[in-house]
Structures are given as structure tokens and as C-alpha cells.
Amino acid sequence: MTAVERVEVPLSRNRNYTLLWLGQACAEIGFSASMIAFPLLVLALTGSAAASGLVLAADAVAQLVVGLPAGALVDRWDRRRVMLVCEAANVVALGSLVAVIVAGAATVPHMVAVAVVLGVCRALFEPAEDASLPSLVPDSQLATAISLNAARSSIGQMAGNALGGALFAVGRWVPFLLDLVTHFISFVALAFIRMPKRAPRTEDSHLGREIIEGMRWVLAHREVRVTAVCALALNFFFSAYYLVVIVLAERGGVSAAEIGIMAAMLGVGGIVGSLIAPFLHRVLSPYVSIVGVFWVLTALAPLATLTDQGLVLGALFAGMALLAPTANTTITTHQLLLTPDELRGRLSGVMSVVVGGAAALGPALGGVLVEAVSPDTAVLVAAAGMAVVTLLVTINPTLRRYPGKSEREEATP
Template sequence: MTKSAPPVPLSRNRDYTLLWAGQACAEVGFSASMIAFPLLVLALTGSAAASGLVLAADAVAQLVAGLPAGALVDRWNRKLVMLVCEAVQAAALASLVAVVLWEVATIPHLVAVAAVLGTCRALFEPAEDASLPSLVPDSQLATAIAMNSARSSVGQLAGTALGGVLFAVARWVPFLLDLVTHVIAFVALAFVRLPRRAAATGAPPDLRREIAEGLRWVWRHPEIRVTAACALSLNLFFSAYYLIVIVLADRRDIPAAQIGIMAAMLGVGGVAGSLLAPYLHRTLSPYLSIVGVFWALTALAPIALVVDNGYLMGLLFAGMALLAPTANTTITTHQLLLTPDPLRGRLSGVMNVVVGAAGALGPALGGLLVEAVTADHAVLLCAAGMAGVTVFVTANRTLRHYPSKKGTPE
């Protein structure tokens, strides 16, 4: 009896490498645009509210499109969805480069472009997530997820730095970078060989029914339902905490340059954590992988009260980000292996909406807390919120028995 050949290492997996490299470029361009958008609006209008409106358009578009996008990704050709998203984003950015270059940019145009970008990401992310198990073997899925997380962190770090520098060269240059990176991503994706999926059978397409089916799938599986609730709660408090600590640093007269480095260290921690995640995922039990990040955040959060140096606060942020990729790798790997292929887009859509809602509400909560109480007390309130979630996670029976192997789809 002949033994099957071991799987090809990810570094030699042609299709995964093409997808990863193309999206790494796109992540850099996206982060450059996201830092350039508010700078451009401020240069045009001087209005912080208008800057917030443009960024909110991107976030709201992702939230509104999230659930329908997951259902559509499960219905349509996923590679074609990703290609169209890249092409549409490139076209939207080309229009933005043109109006900024010709000095005829308007706020409605910027809002429209931001909404288009947000909608395309709402479609692209579930399509990529759902396609990943078709590109890599099950044994390498956790490593692939961790590498995708590292890709996002590196892209955020590099793109944020480049966006500010390129905006100083000319207002349209960061958006040109984003345009070029999406063209590169489109070309790379065009050469990815994604296995053809079986044609859908049964009842005629009904978007509302398909969305409801995805929601029922999430609700019927306690480990997915509980981890979604935990992700929502923890991201809500951490997003609020992040804003509060930035305000706290400013009120302690920490220099702006140190605050910038402090924020960047969150990405450094994410990159380091993503590189450690495959090893920790294999070494730790799923329960410890998930609970560990909650306890780390709970233990580290109050330290901001006694640190008055931007570099030390940066190390604090790096430490808080270190274990998150391991928990994300453990949770996402199990969810993708548990979920049948025809439902994977909807699973990703639901989870993206959960995380996106927390990311949108968290800064608002942080702002309200800073207005209502002192920054020090706001830090304590967020730390208490994290502690409450941590106690729930630690005691939760579902998480204590979190599966360590592939589940059987129902």
C-alpha cells in the first residue's frame, strides 16, 4: 500500500502564495488610503466631522453589506467575486486620483468612493475566507490563517507609514498607490487556480432565506455562537480602551511622535503574534489558546494608569496584541473545518459583521466614557468590562470543551 505524499509547504503552494502576495500589496494600499482620507478631507474642508463622515461611510458600508455579501459569496463564483471586487476598487480609486489631481474633489464623491471600497471588502473577505480550505490542506489551514493575519498587520504598519509620507508629496499619491496595489492584486488573483464548486441545486435563490440559513447555522453551533459573542464583547471594550489610552497619553503631554509609535506597536505585536500563532496553536489546547488572550488583556489593561511614557505604552499595546492571532487562528480554523463549503461565505459574513460592529461601537463608547468621567476612570471601566468577559470565558462550559479536531458538518 503506497503512502500519500506529504502536502507541499505553504511557501511552495503556488495558488496560496499568489493570493497571499497580491493581498499583501492590497493591504498596504488600503492602509495608505485610510490614513490619507481624513487628511484629504481636513485639507479640503478643515472639518473633523466631515473626515469622520468619510471614514464612517466605509465602515457602515461593510456592516450593511456584510450579511448579504456572505450569502452572495456562497451563491456566486468566489474567484469571480474577488476579481470583480479588485477591479471595482481600482476604478473607484482611479476616479478619486483624477478629481484630486484636477482639484475638483468633493465630499459626496469621497463618501461614495469610501462606500464602494467598504462594500467590496465586505464581499471580498468572505470569498477569500471561504476559498482558503480549497487552496490549502486541512493540516496547513491554521498556518495559512495565521499568515493572513500577519499579512494584515504588516500591511497596516507599512501602509499607514507610507500614506502619511506620500500625502506630504502630493494629496493624490496615496490613492494612486492603493490603485496600483489593487491592480497587482487583480493580476495575481487571475492566476490563482481555485477548484470549481458544484452547481447549486434545490430551491430558487432567495437572499433573505439564504441569510437566515447562515444565521441559523451560527446559532445552532454553541462554540461558534459563544466565540462570536466573546469577540463582540472583547473587541467592543478594547476598541474603547484604545481610544481612551490615546486621549490619556495626549492629556499627559506625551509627544505626538511617541503617540504615533505607541499606536504602531499594536501592529508590531500583531505581526509577532501571527508568527507565533502556528506554534502556539499546535502546543496549547483550544481552551487555553482562547482564554489566554482574554486574561492577557485583563491583566495588562490597568497598567496604562501608571505608565507615562509613549514607548512603554507602545510595549503595553504590543503585549496586548501578542496572543490575539493565536485565538483567532484556533477559532477560525475550527469554524472553517466545521462549516460545509456552501455555508462558509455566510459564516465569514456573520463573523465580519460581529467584529465590525464592535469596531464601530467601541470608539463611540470610549468617547462617551472620556466625556462622562476622567480618562483614568474610563480606563478602569474598560478594564472591568474586559475582566467580566474574561470571567465568563473562563467559566464557560462550551469553551472548556472546545473541539480540538475537525467537527462533522450537520
């Protein structure tokens, strides 16, 4: 029995978890501000939309390319040290960017390099944090901790998006300075976290073999494999749908400010959903928790064709986001408790690549749809894709038997 299992305190009094949560809440705000400011900076310097896309693509591609090796390295190295090094690298990279912007010497290659550093650090940090969570909180509080982390991400994205544009108007370097400061705060918070020592690895192994071992573990466990496919399909079609609805709103005369509110309402739905996720996780079966989010999306998605009012479309976004944290809490809690500690980084790396790849490809489908057909038809095509996935998820026997808390306890010797 670990120390975290022997002494169970409320999460609000769990010093290590609170430090990690607060530090990352700050870093999420800074990161989102930078992601809004990056294309604005490139456009201001070059006037090229293609160059703006290149900088944002550099961050996303870096995360995808490094995702699988990052998970294996997180399982090999000290996870707290990985997180500290990532935050230090973020501070250095952002400091260099602030300096060249202030000096009037910013270039696109430099911005691409900074975006790559941010993407690589994110690819390493996220599996390190995910894999560390079960050692920081007791099993009985893991679902609540996961839902609070989801709320943290939604709050950070909303606040960062709002601050990014406003601070860029103050000065082109200001959003990146904010990002630098928030990552420094996260670094300091991590420095005071105390994590249980992991058993040292005695065998020499090849990184490629370790990556394959992690992928085999995911593929060997049917419920993990099935939920990974579900996450891929849902994120693919919803990312396409999101872009299509934004285009539908813009062509319907919705102002840029109102479109921003629409996007923010998606975050509001995520925050509210994260706050109610621990309760829903306790009262709903795992099958209902997972399938419910698919049916909500399937029911709400076609309604976008009935209105071009920005606030109504924003309300649809909020409704769609409401149950996603409950499904995520159910799936992630089970996966972390099922997975041996020495494989948790690789599990997170695989899932990040699956979800990130779908989120990157989905907008490409959305762009093709809005060019090929009318926005209303594009909405219905994306909604039909989600409906097909929902039907397959509903009848899937693995999800019908998805293990809950009692089944995990019975399986534990």
C-alpha cells in the same frame, strides 16, 4: 479526497496560496494608506472634522450593511470571480478619485461614494477569501495559513499607515494612487490563481432566506455562537480602551509622533503573535488558546494608569496583541473545517458584522467615558469590562470543551 489533500506541499511552494497572499499583502498596504489619507484630504479641502468622520464612517457602514448579504452572495457566486470584480471596482473607484484630486475638483460626496465602494468591495472580498482558503491549502496547513494571513494584515496596516501620511505630504493624490496600484497588483495575482470548481447550485433560493439559513447555522452550533459573542464583547471593550489610552497619552504630553509609534507597536505585537501562532496552536489546548488572550488583556489593561510614557504604553499594546492571533487561529480553523463549503461565506459574513459592529461601537463608548470621567477612571472602566468578560469566558462550559484537532478527526466520518 481533493487534489489539495492528495498532494501536500509546503505553503511556500503552494502557488495559488502564495499568489493570493502576496496580492493581498500589497492591497492591505494600499488600503491602510488610503484610510490614513482620507481624513487628511477632507480636512485639507474643507477644514471640517465632521466631514472627515463622515467619509471614514461611509466605509465602515457600507461594510456592516452589506456584510450579511455579501456572505450569502459569496456562497452563491464563483468566489474567485467575486474577488476579481472587487479588485477591478477598487481600481476604477480609486482612479476616479485620483483624477479629480489632480484636477482640483474633489468633493466630499465623491469621496463618500468612493469610500462606500471600497467598503462594499471589502465586505464581499473578505468572505470570498475566507471561504476559499480550505480549497487552496490542505487541512493540516490551514492553521498556519490563517496565522500568516493575520501577519499579512498587521504588516499591511503598519506599512500603510506609515506610507499614507508620508505620501500625502508629497502629494494629496499619491496615497490613493498607491492604493490603486496595489489593488491592480492583487487583480493580476488573482487572475493567475486556479481554484477547484464548486458544484453548481441547482435550486432557486431567495437571498433573504439564504442569509437566515447562515445565521441559523451559526446559532445552531454552540461553540460558534459562543465565540462570536466573545469576539463581540472583547472587541467592544478593547476598542473603547484603545481610544481612551490614546487620549490619556495625548493629555499626558505624549507627542503625535510618539502616539504613532504606540499604534505601530500594537501592529508589532500582532506580527510577532501571528508568527508564533502556529506553534502555540499546536501545543496549547483550544481552551487555553482562547482564554489566554482574555487574561493577558485583563492583566495588562489597568497598567496604563501607572504611566504616561508613550513607549511604555506602546509596549502594553504590543503585549496585548501577542496572543490574539493564536486565539483567532484556533477559532477560525475550527469554524472553517466545521462549516460546509456552501455556508462558509455566510459564516464569514456573520463574523465580520459581529466584529465590525463591536469595533465601531467601542470607540463611541470610549468617547463618552473620556468626556464623563478622568482618563484614568475611563481606563479602569474599560479594563473592568474586559475583566468581567474574562471571568465569564473562563467559566464557560462550551469553551472548556472546545474541540481540538483530535475531536474534529473523531467527528469526521
